[in-house]
Amino acid sequence: MTESANINEPRHRPIRSFVRREGRLTEGQQRALDTLYPRYGIEPAEGLLDLAAAFGRQAPVVLDVGFGDGEALAELAARHPERNYLGIEVYRSGVGRLLRQLDAEGTDNVRVICADAVEVLRRHIAPGSLAGLQLFFPDPWPKKRHHKRRMVQPPWLALVAERLASGGFLHLATDWADYAEHMLEVVSANPDFDNPHAGFAPDRGERPETRFERRGLSKGHGVWDLILTRR
Template identity: 50%
Template sequence: MTESATVNRTYKLRSGRVTPGQRRALGTLADRFAIPAGDAPLDLTELFGRDAPVVLEIGFGMGGTTLEMAQADPRTCLIAADVHVPGVGALLRGVHERGLDNVRVLHGDGAQLLEQRIPPASLAGVRLYFPDPWPKARHHKRRLVDARFAALVADRLVPGGRLHCATDWEPYAEQMVAVLAAEPGLELEHGGPVERPAWRPETKYETRGRAKGHVVADIFARRPAPASA
């Protein structure tokens, strides 16, 4: 279930206790809900057993927001990727307990999955909520949202597909806006950051950020649909 590393790592591995329930979920539910191992491009229709819009979420923490959004929109299928073992276990358990059939889980790097196994023009959306901001200047090169990532997302989205980023680190929000505005395969929406839309649940991470006085920015970019003749 874990993808091999071929691109630069843009996250910090966190230690954390795996509860007995999470461990059971990892052992018993992965065969049903996990992304199959391998290097071959994914057949998204086969993966979910139906032809439906597919969204990739890169980094989901403990999976609470992921579960809420998947349950609220059962017609959209979701690939959720994270490297944090307790979170993967928690999400697998939550998917099972809620009876969701529109979620598949990757214990691994979602950016690598996007690069290596997601076919071009196949995703209805990419979600990136509160990625590591790498605040120190010497670490800015580790930020996920850069020109290379923007071009990759543009290639993997269907025409009209959307990238949705959220961050509570203002300098990173500024970088996201600049990068996405410069990518010819994407159109920055709203001219820049907007407030959290009502349909995106507030995460525990952003609640803590707001308590510290951080400004949360939601940023959208869309792959343009081809011009009609």
């Protein structure tokens, strides 16, 4: 391809926090995507999402970024029927699994987007519209040359601060010691958040134990939570 044919390509591809390398979906997951995504899924069009319309009611919205198989998200949504939970995940088999669980449990306060959460946050979520955002066990990208792929970075946190309502919460958790230190540095440098615990939270707060957490614990990892409030 000549250089001029390439002119509309972005010069630098954005650095993503994920790599799509998905295996085959189970039949059940594929069926769930086909039949249940129309009910629980959102396909954002141009512009900001109308969250009240998407949920069919006005209620505080908590965003779960990268919910994995959705176990913790489904549990929190069941515990908090007064909240709306928006889950965003790129991993289609995880989305399929969560859809099956929501359907089996008759949950109605969860909506799902299968897309890059950073892009959705940037383009489709209105400023000041979130009551909370949870990022549980984001991909740790342990190799130094991959650290730039880590989700928690100053520009990401500035975007999150803008999307949260005043008094909204931000809950981060990781089982990688150096990512935990990095998270603490990044949040401490941002003046838009209060950290009532000064450093890491003394426990996991309302966060249920997640599958990735159990896997980390079985390998001898520690767990660090940061629970902050938007000023």
